[in-house]
Every structure is written in C-alpha cells, then in structure tokens.
Amino acid sequence: MKTNRTRSQERVLKLLKTQKRSLSAQDIYSKLRRCNRPLGLATVYRSLDALKQEGVVIVRTLANGESVYSCLQQDQHHMTCVKCGTSIPINECPLHDLEDKLQQSHKFKIFYHTLEFFGICDDCTLAEDIP
Known part of the structure; x- marks a missing residue:
C-alpha cells in the first residue's frame, strides 16, 4: 500500500x-x-x-x-537506567511467537512492539555505594 x-x-x-x-x-x-x-x-x-x-x-x-x-x-528492546537515562539495546526477543498468535487470534496487523526494562545500571549502582 x-x-x-x-x-x-x-x-x-x-x-x-x-x-x-x-x-x-x-x-x-x-x-x-x-x-x-x-x-x-x-x-x-x-x-x-x-x-x-x-x-x-x-x-x-x-x-x-x-x-x-x-x-x-526492527522491534526495539531496551534496558533503561532510571537514574542516568542510559538505554542499553537488547538483541533477543521472547515476544515474536506471542505477536504472531495475537495477529491471528485478534485479526490485528501489528507494525512493531517494544519491550522496556527499567532499573539502575551498574555505574549508578557503584556510584551509590561510594561514601
């Protein structure tokens, strides 16, 4: 189209x-x-x-x-630090099978999906441990 x-x-x-x-x-x-x-x-x-x-x-x-x-x-997946904002790409995706099933069961065309994990990166964790 x-x-x-x-x-x-x-x-x-x-x-x-x-x-x-x-x-x-x-x-x-x-x-x-x-x-x-x-x-x-x-x-x-x-x-x-x-x-x-x-x-x-x-x-x-x-x-x-x-x-x-x-x-x-391509679909985007990240781990993002809530303290410094660093965003680390994740190359593996556990959602592709689910995406296929949802498209079929709901008759819904999915363009993309995102998967985002939020937490604190190693650098920020180490910085907090410094007295």
Whole structure:
C-alpha cells in the first residue's frame, strides 16, 4: 500500500533514516530548522504522528517521560537506567511467537512492539555505594 506523504513527512522520515539514535521531536525540529525551509514544531509533531500511524516510525517513552522517535527497522528492546537515562539495546526477543498468535487470534496487523526494562545500571549502582 503506497501512502501519499506530505513534504514535511518525507523530510522528517529522511532525517530519521540518517540517524543512529532515536530523536525527540524537539531534536528533529532543531535539526530541520538549520535548513533553508524550516518546519514548525507543530508540523514536526503532526508529521511524526502520521508516520507513526503509517507504521514506519516507532516511538519510545523514556524513563523521564520524553518521547523519542526512530525509523522502524526492527522491534526495539531496551534496558533503561532510571537514574542516568542510559538505554542499553537488547538483541533477543521472547515476544515474536506471542505477536504472531495475537495477529491471528485478534485479526490485528501489528507494525512493531517494544519491550522496556527499567532499573539502575551498574555505574549508578557503584556510584551509590561510594561514601
């Protein structure tokens, strides 16, 4: 199914495809502001919402409540430290079988899923032990 994207959506998607990390809407706005035809922050949010509904952009909510966006390349799984915010990718996924079953039993097309564990990383744990 081909989607008719706006120029703004194409610009946001193109930027996300070049990034090695997830970006907040504010980060995207700042990066696109540097070019000849800047986008407004509301336009960035609308574009991200449309791309998310299309299933080509994934959103994660960090421990601090901030939403970050990236291109959907694969399901994303992380362990995130609630103290320093470090996010460590997890490469294994126990949910693929469940995802397949849910799609069949509920007649629901799943674009992606996330799995997030929150806790305290080793560096923060060691820092707390220092007198």
